[in-house]
Amino acid sequence: MNNPISTFIADNFFWALVAVLALNLFQRKHGVRAKKKRMATLFLALFVFALYSYAILVVQLKLHDLFLLIYVAVAAVVMYLLRKSVLPFRFNCISCGKRLDPKEIAFEDSNTCESCREKQTEEA
Numbered sequence: 084m085n086n087p088i089s090t091f092i093a094d095n096f097f098w099a100l101v102a103v104l105a106l107n108l109f110q111r112k113h114g115v116r117a118k119k120k121r122m123a124t125l126f127l128a129l130f131v132f133a134l135y136s137y138a139i140l141v142v143q144l145k146l147h148d149l150f151l152l153i154y155v156a157v158a159a160v161v162m163y164l165l166r167k168s169v170l171p172f173r174f175n176c177i178s179c180g181k182r183l184d185p186k187e188i189a190f191e192d193s194n195t196c197e198s199c200r201e202k203q204t205e206e207a
């Protein structure tokens with residue numbers, strides 16, 4: 084077998100897709116504050132779904148894992164072009180640099196920490 088990576092993806096990435104869609108459903112609860120990030124997880128779900136389908140194709144046609152590189156290259160270009168929509172996630176607060184907690188990373192479009200958000204609402 085010359086496609087162990089594709090086989091792994093074809094066998095397991097269905098659950099990765101479910102995980103991304105589950106995250107998308109959780110984001111729905113956070114309403115407008117997670118609007119951009121909800122779109123982003125939808126995009127990411129599309130990427131995961133495309134990778135999953137592509138890996139199945141590679142396995143079915145008994146192609147080499149190197150064919151996955153085509154997907155990686157295309158996905159990298161598309162993600163780069165759409166980076167604002169696909170990857171709005173930041174790990175640190177954009178105004179003070181403090182590490183954000185996982186909830187803020189996943190659900191807070193503003194990418195600011197709690198104290199910075201409080202400051203902003205006071206100023207507004």
Ligand SMILES: [Zn+2]
Nearest residue numbers: 176179196199
């Ligand atoms: Zn901050």
